[in-house]
Amino acid sequence: MKKITAVAGANIALIKYWGMQNAERVLPANPSISMTLRHCVSHCTVAPQDDPTSDDQVEWLNDAGDLEPAAPMFRDGVLRHIERLRRHTHKSGALRVATTNNFPTGAGIASSASGFGALTVATCAALGWSANPAELSRFARLSGSGSAARSVLGGFVEWPSDPRDPESAARQFAPPDHWPLCDLVAVIDPAHKAVSSLEGHRRAPSSPYYTRRLEVLPDRTRRVRDALLAHDFTHFAQAVEEEAIDLHLIAMSARPPMFYWQPGTVAVLDAVRCLRADGLNACATIDAGPNVHVLCIAAHAGQVQQALTEVPGVRTIIADKVGDGPRFADKHL
Numbered sequence: 652m653k654k655i656t657a658v659a660g661a662n663i664a665l666i667k668y669w670g671m672q673n674a675e676r677v678l679p680a681n682p683s684i685s686m687t688l689r690h691c692v693s694h695c696t697v698a699p700q701d702d703p704t705s706d707d708q709v710e711w712l713n714d715a716g717d718l719e720p721a722a723p724m725f726r727d728g729v730l731r732h733i734e735r736l737r738r739h740t741h742k743s744g745a746l747r748v749a750t751t752n753n754f755p756t757g758a759g760i761a762s763s764a765s766g767f768g769a770l771t772v773a774t775c776a777a778l779g780w781s782a783n784p785a786e787l788s789r790f791a792r793l794s795g796s797g798s799a800a801r802s803v804l805g806g807f808v809e810w811p812s813d814p815r816d817p818e819s820a821a822r823q824f825a826p827p828d829h830w831p832l833c834d835l836v837a838v839i840d841p842a843h844k845a846v847s848s849l850e851g852h853r854r855a856p857s858s859p860y861y862t863r864r865l866e867v868l869p870d871r872t873r874r875v876r877d878a879l880l881a882h883d884f885t886h887f888a889q890a891v892e893e894e895a896i897d898l899h900l901i902a903m904s905a906r907p908p909m910f911y912w913q914p915g916t917v918a919v920l921d922a923v924r925c926l927r928a929d930g931l932n933a934c935a936t937i938d939a940g941p942n943v944h945v946l947c948i949a950a951h952a953g954q955v956q957q958a959l960t961e962v963p964g965v966r967t968i969i970a971d972k973v974g975d976g977p978r979f980a981d982k983h984l
């Protein structure tokens with residue numbers, strides 16, 4: 652076993668994973684499509700402990716730059732995941748895990764996807780297993796954060812949902828340079844969300860509109876994929892915004908309801924519609940949080956970013972773009 656640090660990007664879902672067909676095996680109720688990000692990343696170091704008979708240790712690098720014991724829920728998820736990988740590789744010996752994100756955690760910017768993506772890549776390598784992308788994706792999914800299945804791949808990624816496929820691995824369907832889209836994340840509130848995505852997946856079927864969502868999704872998924880492959884921003888924007896609103900409609904109409912939006916969220920949605928009316932290629936999508944991902948073509952990014960800074964409720968803007976997928980780093984935590 653050796654010390655490894657992996658870096659994985661968050662991803663923004665264009666078609667959202669919302670609801671599971673099998674909670675234990677983290678199998679999604681519907682296929683999803685995402686774009687992996689370049690700058691919003693998680694770093695994760697996995698190393699063998701000096702005393703292999705000691706307990707595994709999970710640390711978190713906080714904003715002040717100090718390592719501290721990870722919060723219990725996160726720690727338990729990490730421990731279960733490294734144990735799963737240790738069993739699979741028939742390896743033994745205690746591990747030390749240290750991890751951090753360079754962007755707000757638990758605020759709907761996919762920190763669990765990048766976190767568990769980086770953890771999966773680092774742990775497999777530390778255990779001496781050169782897993783292929785499908786294997787990495789399958790194990791990342793089992794971490795509990797299903798969308799981590801997409802963060803172990805770069806570019807534009809599809810995670811299918813086929814009840815006959817127990818492997819359920821995501822795959823890249825277009826490389827990062829296919830369409831160099833920018834993602835300007837309008838941060839409305841960087842705080843940890845009150846209701847987890849896991850709870851959202853559980854409650855999704857209680858919405859009276861959930862069955863209808865599953866009926867319309869195959870067509871919408873095809874529209875997003877086709878528009879993306881054809882660089883057709885107009886149709887891309889239509890389908891992506893439709894999907895973002897649909898996810899939150901399901902969340903708000905679940906029993907009990909979940910409200911992720913804040914006034915600033917609605918203000919950004921409005922501003923983006925105005926920018927589009929003015930001829931800019933920009934559209935918005937929102938994961939499970941109040942923060943809005945504004946997707947735009949690179950040529951319009953400067954103007955869009957400037958306009959977003961003036962929207963009431965926007966605290967900061969994180970400028971990101973399509974990423975290449977996970978990599979290893981020499982600097983360890």
Ligand code: PMV
Nearest residue numbers: 664668796797798848938939
């Ligand atoms: O992967 P989870 O369990 O954190 O769920 C992700 C849920 C959304 O971000 C709202 C949608 C998605 O596909 O990423």
